[in-house]
Each structure stands twice: as structure tokens, then as C-alpha cells.
Amino acid sequence: MTRPTPSTDPATPEQRTPLLAAYGLRKSFGLTQALSTASLSMEEGEIVALMGPSGSGKSTFLHCLAGVVRPDAGRVDYAGTDLARAPDARLSALRRTEFGFLFQFGQLVPELSCLENVALPLRLNGRRRRTAEREAARLMERLDVGDVARKRPGECSGGQGQRVAAARALVTRPRVIFADEPTGSLDSLNGEKVLRLLTDTARESGASVLLVTHEPRVAAYSDREVVVRDGRTPEIGGGR
Amino acid sequence: MSSLGPAFLGLLETRPQHGYDLKRAYDEHFATKSPLAYGQVYATLSRLLKNGLVEVAATETGSGPERKRYAVTDAGVTDVEQWLGRPESPEPYLQSTLYTKVVLALLTGRPAEEILDVQRAEHLQQMRALTRRKADGDLGDQLICDHALFHLEADLRWLDLTAARLDELSGEVRDR
Missing domain, CATH: 1.10.287 (Helix Hairpins)
Structure with a gap:
């Protein structure tokens, strides 16, 4: 007797609500159209690489998905909110509490120590200095930069700086981390260390990561890739 | 050219070994997908023997089948040295x-x-x-x-x- 097996037919996938999804985004800057029809859907805890050549629109796409840039048309669903239409205050709150950001150059505040930099998002959310710094220190140890806690960003190597920035992106325990070419300024060895620690820590905390990159070796740390070409992505279902 | 022969010669240069130990050492250092098959080990050793690159240093007879301990010859050492010094030809993949x-x-x-x-x-x-x-x-x-x-x-x-x-x-x- 054969036991019935769960269906794996791609036509009848398990219906799960995506954590973050964009449908048919369009965005122009003046006469330049950055996005024409860009769509993407991410599950909770998923690591997705957004790939494509320079100028393909992948960074604009990331900014729209993160509520940093408003698209001209289309919808961005995040936990029941359409980020394309949400008020600025709601977007700022999301960016402070539920989203984490990591860019090619760490964008750390040069006047603050590394520990203060990592603790900063928690302080902005109203946490006391001591608890914020304790949490920041724990995460810095995890990312192997505990020893530069008292140093300023200018006194760190590039790889250390990016790991400090990664710690800052993770410190609020965000549900989504937006990383735009996070290893673009690093050599292979340091780049890998940043990626491995970033993705490991994200997986441990269940955070999703949207990783913009044009490098295949970086994309290999993701669960799947979405390719952006001339502001377009392959279509996905679910748009209205 | 396969790197199995030179790898065996190099491993034997570190010390004389039985076929079984050689296989184990190879698997530990170099095997990427699946361990070496015994057939491959003994075919390679017999080719190296025939070419005078290894020799049987000792034959032990016990309760089981007899076991040979292999050692690299001077010609074998020269061979592995030449192999190491020769650059691999970069594969051009011209007509992929x-x-x-x-x-x-x-x-x-x-x-x-x-x-x-x-x-x-x-x-x-x-x-x-x-x-x-x-x-x-x-x-x-x-x-x-x-x-x-x-x-x-x-x-x-x-x-x-x-x-x-x-x-x-x-x-x-x-x-x-």
C-alpha cells in the first residue's frame, strides 16, 4: 500500500502570506526610468539576492521595498501596510524598529565609538544607554568586533567597520535587513567574513535579508535570486 | 593528466606506506566527491611500479592476504618534482x-x-x-x-x- 504524499505540484503551492512583497513598481527620476515593472515576494526568514548589472535598477528597487523611496506606481505590502502609500511617520517608525540597513560603506558616525554606533538605533528607540550598550556589545562579540568597541570607526579596518555596521543593522532585531552591496568595498576574505556572520546571525534571529549584489559569490549566500534587468523583474502572482 | 600518480608519489615521499594507508591519506587530503576506489589505488600503484617510480619496500605475510609496503624511488621523487614545477595549461574554453x-x-x-x-x-x-x-x-x-x-x-x-x-x-x- 502506498501512503499518499503531500502534493509538490508547483501549481498548488502552500499559500503563505509573504512578509514583504512588491507588485508592478514603477519609478522614474526625471526622464530616467529606474523601474518599469518590478515585483518581488519574500517569506519570513528568507534570504533573497537581488542581482543585475549596474544601472539595472536594483538599488532603487531596494529603496522602494524599504520605504525609503516612494514608487510612482505599484504596491509594496509589508505586514498589512502598503509602504507606497503609508504616511512618512509610519515609514520612519518601520525603518527604526523593523528594518535594518547595511550599505557598501558602513556609514558609521565618525565621532562616536563603535559601541555607541551599534547602540544608536536602540537609543533612538528610547532604550537606556546601559541596556542599549549591553545589547550592542553582545552583538559585536557575535560579529567578532568586540575588541574595537571603544575605538572610533576611523581606527578600524574596512572589514571591521563593515562588521560594526552589520551589528548596527541587526541590533534592533529587525524582521528585514536591507543590504546594498555590503561587501563591495572589501577584499574577498573580509567580504566573506561579513557575509557569513551577517547571514548566520540573520538566520539565528529569523530575520529576512534582501541582498543587493552584482557578485555571484555574494548571491551564493542567499536562498534564491531575483534578477533585475532594465528596471524589470520576472512577474510574480498576487498583484492587483 | 591525472594527478593521482604524482599525489601517490608525494605521499610516499613522506614515508613508505601500504596501499590501504595511501588510499586513506589521499582521501583525507584530496578526495572532493567520493573516496578513491581500491581498484584505482592498485591500478595506479602497479603502473608506478612498472615505470620504476615506486618499489616494494617490504612484503608482510600474516593471517590474511600478504601486504606490500611501497616506497618511492629516486626516479619517482624526480617525477613528482617535475610535475610540481610544470605549470598546468590554463584551459581556454574557446568553444564552449x-x-x-x-x-x-x-x-x-x-x-x-x-x-x-x-x-x-x-x-x-x-x-x-x-x-x-x-x-x-x-x-x-x-x-x-x-x-x-x-x-x-x-x-x-x-x-x-x-x-x-x-x-x-x-x-x-x-x-x-
Whole structure:
């Protein structure tokens, strides 16, 4: 007797609500159209690489998905909110509490120590200095930069700086981390260390990561890739 | 040329060994996919014996089958030294299957871009598997995976470059 097996037919996938999804985004800057029809859907805890050549629109796409840039048309669903239409205050709150950001150059505040930099998002959310710094220190140890806690960003190597920035992106325990070419300024060895620690820590905390990159070796740390070409992505279902 | 022979010679240079120990040492240092088959071990050893690159240093008879301990000869040491000093010929991949597929697709009016997309996904899938393996491996494993990863990445760069120039290539192919 054969036991019935769960269906794996791609036509009848398990219906799960995506954590973050964009449908048919369009965005122009003046006469330049950055996005024409860009769509993407991410599950909770998923690591997705957004790939494509320079100028393909992948960074604009990331900014729209993160509520940093408003698209001209289309919808961005995040936990029941359409980020394309949400008020600025709601977007700022999301960016402070539920989203984490990591860019090619760490964008750390040069006047603050590394520990203060990592603790900063928690302080902005109203946490006391001591608890914020304790949490920041724990995460810095995890990312192997505990020893530069008292140093300023200018006194760190590039790889250390990016790991400090990664710690800052993770410190609020965000549900989504937006990383735009996070290893673009690093050599292979340091780049890998940043990626491995970033993705490991994200997986441990269940955070999703949207990783913009044009490098295949970086994309290999993701669960799947979405390719952006001339502001377009392959279509996905679910748009209205 | 297979690297099995020179690898055996080098391992024997560290100390004389039985076939079984040699296989174990090889698997530990170099085996990437599956361990060496015994048939391969003894076929290689008998070829090296025939060519005078190894010799039987001792034969032990016990309760089981007799066991031979092999040692590298002077000629064997010279051989491995020459092999190490000789650069590997860089593989040029001048007429790759992928290129043939792309041109054929363009000639027959099929979507060449899809071929490149499918190949990109396949390459990335392989790169993910290697990246995961690297995370669990020791330094040797990491370096073996890195070698494969850099090669796959080179292919992917070619895929992207070709994708960006498909229109141009399409025109050229049709004009020929």
C-alpha cells in the first residue's frame, strides 16, 4: 500500500502570506526610468539576492521595498501596510524598529565609538544607554568586533567597520535587513567574513535579508535570486 | 593528466606506506566527491611500479592476504618534482557548449536569453551548495570550494556579458 504524499505540484503551492512583497513598481527620476515593472515576494526568514548589472535598477528597487523611496506606481505590502502609500511617520517608525540597513560603506558616525554606533538605533528607540550598550556589545562579540568597541570607526579596518555596521543593522532585531552591496568595498576574505556572520546571525534571529549584489559569490549566500534587468523583474502572482 | 600518480608519489615521499594507508591519506587530503576506489589505488600503484617510480619496500605475510609496503624511488621523487614545477595549461574554453547553444538559439529564432537565465540559475544553485559546504568544512575544504566557486563565477560573468550583448550577437549571427 502506498501512503499518499503531500502534493509538490508547483501549481498548488502552500499559500503563505509573504512578509514583504512588491507588485508592478514603477519609478522614474526625471526622464530616467529606474523601474518599469518590478515585483518581488519574500517569506519570513528568507534570504533573497537581488542581482543585475549596474544601472539595472536594483538599488532603487531596494529603496522602494524599504520605504525609503516612494514608487510612482505599484504596491509594496509589508505586514498589512502598503509602504507606497503609508504616511512618512509610519515609514520612519518601520525603518527604526523593523528594518535594518547595511550599505557598501558602513556609514558609521565618525565621532562616536563603535559601541555607541551599534547602540544608536536602540537609543533612538528610547532604550537606556546601559541596556542599549549591553545589547550592542553582545552583538559585536557575535560579529567578532568586540575588541574595537571603544575605538572610533576611523581606527578600524574596512572589514571591521563593515562588521560594526552589520551589528548596527541587526541590533534592533529587525524582521528585514536591507543590504546594498555590503561587501563591495572589501577584499574577498573580509567580504566573506561579513557575509557569513551577517547571514548566520540573520538566520539565528529569523530575520529576512534582501541582498543587493552584482557578485555571484555574494548571491551564493542567499536562498534564491531575483534578477533585475532594465528596471524589470520576472512577474510574480498576487498583484492587483 | 591525472594527478593521482604524482599525489601517490608525494605521499610516499613522506614515508613508505601500504596501499590501504595511501588510499586513506589521499582521501583525507584530496578526495572532493567520493573516496578513491581500491581498484584505482592498485591500478595506479602497479603502473608506478612498472615505470620504476615506486618499489616494494617490504612484503608482510600474516593471517590474511600478504601486504606490500611501497616506497618511492629516486626516479619517482624526480617525477613528482617535475610535475610540481610544470605549470598546468590554463584551459581556454574557446568553444564552449554554452556559446554553441546561444548561437544555435539565435540562428533558429529561439529565446537565447532564457538559455542564459536557466544556466545562471543552475550555476548559482551549485555555488550555493559549495558555499554551504565551505561553512562546515576545514580550511582544505574551503580552499577546494573556493577554487570551484571562482571558476563558476567566471562563467557567470561571461553569461552576464553575453546577455548584455545578445542583440549585437544576434545581428552578427544573422549576417554571416
